[in-house]
Structure formats: structure tokens, C-alpha cells
Amino acid sequence: MVRAVVQFLLLMGNKVAQARAVLSRFRVRLSFLVLALAAASLLTACTPMREPVNIAGNQWLGYHPLYLAHTQNCVQCPFSNEYYGERPIKVNMLADTTLVSRLFANGQLDGALVTLDEAIRLQSNNQMDLCVARILSFSQGADAVLLAPHAELSQRPLRVGYEETALGAFLLQRAIQFLGLNENDLQPELVLPSQHLQSVLSGDVDMLITYEPFITQLKSQGATVLFDSSQIPHEILDLFVVRRDVWQEHAKMLDWVASELWEKGRVKLSAPSSADATFMQETLALNSEELSNALSGLHFPDYQENREIQATELDAILARLNGHLLSSGLISTPAHLPSCYEL
Numbered sequence: 001m002v003r004a005v006v007q008f009l010l011l012m013g014n015k016v017a018q019a020r021a022v023l024s025r026f027r028v029r030l031s032f033l034v035l036a037l038a039a040a041s042l043l044t045a046c047t048p049m050r051e052p053v054n055i056a057g058n059q060w061l062g063y064h065p066l067y068l069a070h071t072q073n074c075v076q077c078p079f080s081n082e083y084y085g086e087r088p089i090k091v092n093m094l095a096d097t098t099l100v101s102r103l104f105a106n107g108q109l110d111g112a113l114v115t116l117d118e119a120i121r122l123q124s125n126n127q128m129d130l131c132v133a134r135i136l137s138f139s140q141g142a143d144a145v146l147l148a149p150h151a152e153l154s155q156r157p158l159r160v161g162y163e164e165t166a167l168g169a170f171l172l173q174r175a176i177q178f179l180g181l182n183e184n185d186l187q188p189e190l191v192l193p194s195q196h197l198q199s200v201l202s203g204d205v206d207m208l209i210t211y212e213p214f215i216t217q218l219k220s221q222g223a224t225v226l227f228d229s230s231q232i233p234h235e236i237l238d239l240f241v242v243r244r245d246v247w248q249e250h251a252k253m254l255d256w257v258a259s260e261l262w263e264k265g266r267v268k269l270s271a272p273s274s275a276d277a278t279f280m281q282e283t284l285a286l287n288s289e290e291l292s293n294a295l296s297g298l299h300f301p302d303y304q305e306n307r308e309i310q311a312t313e314l315d316a317i318l319a320r321l322n323g324h325l326l327s328s329g330l331i332s333t334p335a336h337l338p339s340c341y342e343l
Contacts, residue, residue: 052088053250055240055257056104057113058097059283061294062137062238065265066113066257067093068276089257093283104128111242111254116337117166117321119241124331129244131340132314134258135306139229139236142297143167143211145175149222151206153179161191161205167236170324171209174235175227197221212297213290229297234313235320239337247340254340259303266300310339 057063070091094100097118104112105126113136114122123130147153158181162168176183186207191199196214199205200223207226210218219225229236240258247254268276281291301309314337322334 052090053110053246053253054090054092054108055111055113056092056094056100056109058094058100060113060238061142061280061284061291062139062298062300063093063113064280064283065136065262065269065300066091066240067265068268068272068279069261069265089253110246110250111240111257113238113240115167116237116239116317117170117325119239119337120318120321120325120335121166121331122241123335123337124325124333130241130337131244131247131343132239132310132337133242133247133254133340134240134262135301135309135314136238136240136262137298137300138234138238139211140233140297140299141228141230142215142294143171143209143236144215144228145171145179145226146200146208146210146215146218146223147226148200148203148206148208149224150203153226155206156185157187158185158207159187159189159205160207160209161189161196161199162209163193164190166325166328166330168209169328169330170321171229171236173324174232175209178227178231212294213286215297216290216293234309235317237317241337242340244340244343248343251340258340263303266302269295269300307341310341314339 055066057066094103097114100109100112100114101118101122103109104114105122105128111133112119112122119130119132122128151158160172162172172186172188175181176186189199189205191205191208193214196208196210197217200208200218201221208214208218208223215225215228240262242254272280277288277291281287284291284294286294318335318337322331325331326334
């Protein structure tokens with residue numbers, strides 16, 4: 001029954017995701033007690049089903065190849081499953097990262113689509129034993145530091161708006177290094193995603209750490225890109241991570257998800273049908289130009305490139321981000337995220 005309730009919670013998360021249609025990483029407060037009570041009454045009439053392997057991510061565009069590849073777009077048909085042999089696989093698009101992390105940490109997901117910093121914090125703060133099944137995408141301009149139209153880089157202090165996330169703080173640190181600034185030159189200001197545009201246009205901040213579609217929207221209003229993720233290739237990564245014990249039990253099936261199913265979606269994303277484009281625009285609340293700009297700021301490595309990055313670069317990238325998260329007090333011990341294929 002617990003697993004069945006979890007399935008209902010994932011369904012409700014999917015419905016919330018469609019309704020909200022935000023770009024990414026926004027926090028949603030869900031009442032698990034109400035959902036659980038509703039699920040209990042609904043599921044009494046259900047016939048027992050073989051439990052699927054559950055995978056989930058938020059709405060971020062970097063995860064969409066899996067959503068596009070999944071049968072009939074899993075969000076539109078949340079009870080439909082992919083199958084590897086006779087084993088069902090359920091792909092869930094949830095409302096935000098907080099919900100994904102909570103379900104993953106509680107053992108209610110077997111794999112998750114997360115950023116590298118999220119994977120590090122999940123392992124370090126929850127003692128989760130994880131491995132990397134695939135590098136899904138990396139930012140090559142989709143994240144940036146912008147100077148407001150009213151501001152000058154030479155002014156002091158510079159009020160810098162950013163989200164209270166490990167990724168926002170990491171990008172700020174890398175921008176400081178590249179721009180030759182001193183931390184004493186800056187006055188950090190926490191800015192919610194919903195306030196990104198207004199904070200710049202109203203003059204509340206002088207610089208902003210942001211991402212698409214806000215980059216395009218603010219550039220059209222006179223903001224200037226000072227630094228973006230194309231200057232730190234492979235450092236802002238999206239990953240498919242899996243619990244080690246689940247990988248060891250279902251290695252062939254999860255390799256199929258990480259290779260064949262993801263590749264199917266990656267091909268669809270490179271030349272989306274009108275239905276796929278509409279699905280993404282409605283899910284992310286973007287128009288066609290904003291979607292095109294957002295896609296141009298992401299790189300989706302093919303299977304071979306993904307394996308090469310895992311083998312030659314991932315350890316160094318992980319060490320750098322571990323150091324930042326440790327110095328920021330966001331983790332207490334460094335994380336170790338080996339490739340699942342090395343187990």
C-alpha cells in the first residue's frame with residue numbers, strides 16, 4: 001500500500017507540474033497528508049500491479065529528452081509505463097527539485113534527474129549511495145551573470161541578485177574569478193525566480209545570476225551578459241543518478257534507459273515535431289523564440305561523449321564543486337559519485 005500511495009503522489013506531482021508550467025527548480029508546497037488520504041480511498045479498488053522502477057526529475061529543459069521519449073509523453077498519460085522485458089519503468093515529471101530530492105532521499109524513487117550540485121548534496125547530506133548512469137546535458141550559455149542597464153561594472157558596491165541555491169552561489173564564485181572582482185565589492189541579494197525580471201528593471205539589483213528565458217528577456221531590455229556558462233564548459237551538468245543497489249539489481253534495464261531511451265528522446269529534441277514543440281512550450285511556459293534560445297544554451301552529449309566525460313573529466317569537476325559546497329557550508333563531507341559502469 002505504501003508503494004501504491006507513492007505512485008499516487010507521483011501522479012499528483014505530475015499534474016501540478018503541468019499546471020504550474022515554470023522553467024525550473026521552483027519550490028512547491030504539497031500537502032502529503034491530504035494526498036495520502038485521498039490515495040488510500042482511491043487505491044482500495046485497484047488490482048495489484050508489479051511495482052515499476054521509478055525515475056523522476058523536475059521540469060528543467062535539460063531533462064526533456066527522457067520525457068519526450070517516454071510513451072505518449074508521460075506527463076499526459078501518467079499511468080503509462082515503459083517496459084524493459086516485463087519490468088515496468090515509470091518516468092515522472094514533478095513540480096520542482098525539492099519534491100524530487102525528498103522522494104529520492106526517502107527511498108521512493110530509484111533514480112533521479114538532477115544537477116551535479118543537487119546530486120552531491122543528496123549523497124553528502126542524506127548518506128545516499130549513488131552512481132552516475134548518464135551525463136544528460138550541460139549548460140553552454142543557458143546560465144549567465146548579467147549587468148543591469150542602469151549599472152556600471154566599476155560602481156561599488158554592486159548589488160548582485162541570485163537564487164539561494166548551490167548552483168547560484170557556484171556561478172557567482174566562478175564569475176568573481178573570471179571578472180577579477182573581489183567579494184567585498186559585492187552586496188548579495190536573494191532574488192526569487194519570479195522576481196528576476198522585475199529586480200533588474202526596477203533597479204533593485206545591479207547584477208543578476210539567471211538563466212533562460214530570463215537572459216533573452218533581459219538582453220532585450222538592455223542588460224549585458226558579463227559571464228556565462230559557455231566560459232566554464234562541462235562544469236554545470238545535469239545527471240541521471242541511480243541508487244547503487246538498484247543499479248546492481250537492474251543494470252541492463254537502467255543502461256537501456258540511459259542509452260537507448262534517452263538517445264531516442266535526444267533525437268526527437270534535435271528536430272521536434274510540432275506536437276513535441278507544443279508540449280515543451282506549454283510545460284515550460286515559453287514561446288517558440290524563448291524555447292529556441294534556451295535549447296541553444298544547452299548541449300546534449302551523445303552516448304559516447306557522455307562516457308568520455310565520465311571517464312576523463314567528471315572527477316575533476318566533482319572535486320571543484322565539492323570544494324565550493326564544503327567552503328560554503330552546504331555539505332559536511334565531500335561526495336563520491338562514481339560512474340555506474342565502474343561498479
